[in-house]
Amino acid sequence: MNLKELSEHLGLSQTTVSRALNGYADVSEDTRRRVTEAARRFDYRPNPAARRLATGRAGVVAILFPVEQNLLVDPHFFELLAGLAEMIATTEMELSLRATPVADEIETYRRYARSGRVDGFVLSSPKIVDPRVEALVGLPTPFIVHGRTEVAAPYAHLDIDNEGAFARATTLLLDLGHREIALVNGRAGLTFARDRERGFRSALAARGLAPESGRIVNAPMSEENGYRAARALFEDARRPTALVASSVLIALGAYRAARDLGLAIGRDVSILAHDDALPFLKADTLDPPLATTHSPIRKAGYRLGEMLLARISGTPPERLSEIWPVDLVFRSSVAPPTRTRRRTG
Amino acid sequence: MNLKELSEHLGLSQTTVSRALNGYADVSEDTRRRVTEAARRFDYRPNPAARRLATGRAGVVAILFPVEQNLLVDPHFFELLAGLAEMIATTEMELSLRATPVADEIETYRRYARSGRVDGFVLSSPKIVDPRVEALVGLPTPFIVHGRTEVAAPYAHLDIDNEGAFARATTLLLDLGHREIALVNGRAGLTFARDRERGFRSALAARGLAPESGRIVNAPMSEENGYRAARALFEDARRPTALVASSVLIALGAYRAARDLGLAIGRDVSILAHDDALPFLKADTLDPPLATTHSPIRKAGYRLGEMLLARISGTPPERLSEIWPVDLVFRSSVAPPTRTRRRTG
DNA sequence: TTGTAAGCGTTATCAA
């Protein structure tokens, strides 16, 4: 059943039927009712290719990932993707997952944008200065960034308040009496990692403190890297009494390191992590329950989809900027430091 | 630059230019050369929407995932996805990633297939009897299955020889002298898990043995589940001397369990796993290096893309069936059993 | 409030 048949059946023109279905104002209520009712009865679905040809829109939003980096293996990326896919599934559009060789990334964006096969991009894990964003602000294809980056032109983005979250987390530990606090962060060069470090430093600075050397670690966020970093920190002669982690995955590794070294979490050492709400890793079911700054990355993915569609519909980028506040959730993995406990490796 | 402009520039009809570009036979070599040369010079790209409207093809292949199950968090799934995305990126098509509520899965396939927005599906992790496949064999939309399932009609599929692989792995352990062997497998009900169990059992049966109760464990393949299963097995009074695992992730958990219990891998207990070549988890860099049956799942994803495109181009499903052999890689995590070593919890 | 008609950029049919 196509538009022509449907309109013939109704004794109306294709124009009127099309407008009735697309919610134009200049259609009588009565006609609209008849049309929508018939459309439902015949299960009429506009042909997407025809619509795309007529409107000039591809009906596709895309997310690119570098083949060589194992981004797909990063659960944070995947949760974002899942939320995005959920949102797009509520529309008539497609979410296109596209592989690109890392060396050719910018050129892939360029070519793909010009191909007319895509209406918009979602960018994740932006660097402090991100060549993808720099290239895309010069192109007509809309895009949205999960996170922030340093670029002159306005660009649509959704971020969480990383700096504020880590400042509050660090302040909490300071309030409990901790003075020796370490930060196990994500990869250096990524904006979120810089912002979290800023929050960490500013909280310390507010008490006249500064992080000691070696107390800030940068690495991709995995259990294994969390274990390595925490183990090294815990084995140091000047073991920190508290650790802030950029992911529950890292905290999980830190838990393992603490166990291996016979340290009681929430007693010998306090641990607090940012929680992106990875579904297979619940902070409150760890032993002991893990204190967190909490912000579901899946929801962010969903919202990114909505914002990108708004951008595609013409909302200017400067109006599409959201910074989400982050909850601080106190749990028993943090406690006041126990004085002068020192342990040699 | 569109077809009309290009053909006017060449002084040819659109028809001829189109045919020259699409490799039709009835175009003179000379004309074809001129046309392709001009197309390259002007960077002509056919409008995908127009092409889709004219051909009736969507230019999209899709892979659906259930929102509630954390499939996206399973690295096996996204390695497959990465390979698939790599293949599709070499074409003019899109790979659409689509979320579906698990309760509504079949209906989503149906609706989506009828929507005209997709030319074909990739199905992964089929069940022994899989309702998705049963629904899709009745529809005109082509699809391909990664794995096998029990269904009357022919269907396109690519699988590895799970049964053979696990029979060989088990036989290797038997040859080394092991008699008490456990299997830590994937989720029950999935075809690959059944096939691996079959291989395991048949190898034992060939020596007149049968697995003892509790020696076959089914669970989603994760480090955590591997740890739990292995720990329970290793703590049992009748500890198995060898363990076969369906994933390196499981083996990783088993390594941790062995370490926690003071068991030396490759001495007190032998461990062998199927290796899908997850990029962040190399069997040969574990300590000790892990013996495996080896088959890169990413390559399978790539090949699935090729096969699906062949299916879409008209190759009948019965001609699209591949079962890949699996390599057995001996490493020092397996050794002959050390007799009468028993350890109580 | 409704209808006419002209695109949108291809591919496919058929005739030359």
Place this chain on the structure above:
DNA sequence: TTGATAACGCTTACAA
């Protein structure tokens, strides 16, 4: 071997 011409199914000026 090439070219008119008609689909493909929709949206959207513009006219009524």
